[in-house]
Amino acid sequence: MTVPSQSIQKKDKHNYVECDDCSMNSVCRPLSTVKQSINLSDSFLHKRITTKANHILFNQSTPLTNIYAVSSGAFKLLLQTDDSTENIIGLRFPGELIGEDALFLKTYNYTAIAIGDSSVCKVSVEQMTSCGQLIPEIQKNLIELLSRQNYVRQKNFQAYIGKKSADSLLAAFLLNIIERNASYTGSDNSIELPINRNNIANFLGLRRETLSRVFSKFQKEQLIQVEGRKIKLIAQENLIKIADL
Template identity: 50%
Template sequence: MTSSNKSTKKNTAQQKHPRYVDCDNCSMQAICQPIGSDNQSIDLTKNYLTRRVEVSTEQSSSQPLNQSTGATLFEQARPLTAIFAVCSGTFKLCQRNDEGIERVVGFRFPGELMGEDALFLEAYNYSAVALGDNSVCEVLVDSLSACSQLAPELQQNLIQLLTKQSYEQQQNSQAIIGKKSADCLLAAFLLNICQRNAKHSGNETEIELTISRQDIACFLGMRRETLSRLLSKFQYEQLISLNGRQLTLLSINHLKQLANQ
């Protein structure tokens, strides 16, 4: 193979799976753009926004984002400092109860927000853990608030952002809750994560599944052994294909029927 052919294949792969979500497909977009008209606009984002901050498995919330000591972006019950949008990769959201038992309460994919509910609580309601080498855009809340006082349009954009996020999270919850069987629950979950990830990848049938089976089972409220059995069953019935971390939905219509969608 010639070097030009190798380069073409590499470029094609990069176009198919971009490193970062497009800003137009990101939930944070409403407050990440200049405000005003095309003829007279002002860009305040440099005062509160840091774009594409790398968060690896050696990242910690206890130190600045450019220092590497742990995998947690922010921790439950810590005072609110910033809200985040996922630029690349996947995060899991965890809550720990009074007895110290931790459960997985959600996942976030490129273009989705984290920590926005803390604007009301003034403390993070869950911990956000990076699953691999990820990146985020960070919005400092105090700085954003100060800019919003100077530019009411920015405050309106923030309200629009939070309203949209609330609606999307409600839709995601409704896609999964109330399922009567484990088969139905898993089918709904797989459809949901592929649809959400498609905003980044453009592909509703494939996803790189960085989420562990233990985390999926915990989120769905089933035993890991049950999840493994169901995944094997779905593969046998040619509903999905699992090749390492690569998950492919082979029969979306059948999965939708199974999920009662």
């Protein structure tokens, strides 16, 4: 599949997703209507905010207040362990949700930090819930949203569980990252990685030296083309085989 390279406009050199392409849209849109019609004082139902690099969206183990949908940039999700090492357990890109897994226990399960300058839509859980009880459409859309998220999580889990070789892990990672970003980068075979090798290695459970060697090997074997953080897939089919997907 080829995608016209200029078909998608970018803003501020970030990848950017419009409301139409946001996964939270189905919840946001009815909420906006309510907001306008009921005119809820100065409180807000949802609001787009911009964040600088390294901005902390929320901290692990704090009470759930908002759910976020990434509009532009990227976020890393990490666990704070006692040994102060950064333990990345996930990445989120435009169109994806952050914090929705806290709806159950009402407590955030990880810390979310902006990787570069980014923007997110912020939806108050309290207000979303109270509105939802009045508006069946919101309920229905929330179900759709949560179902979809379960699907995404299942796929994500499948992609990494039972894999241990550095080759298969990196192949799975690259394919996953590129697929998740394809709709707004306009490319299904290339990406500028939002995180450094250290972070990728940490996420995959590899050492940075090992990861570096695999990158070099993949390039030498003409599977990918590497230019710093810019990655282009050359032999996608082979990578899929290596990833065992």
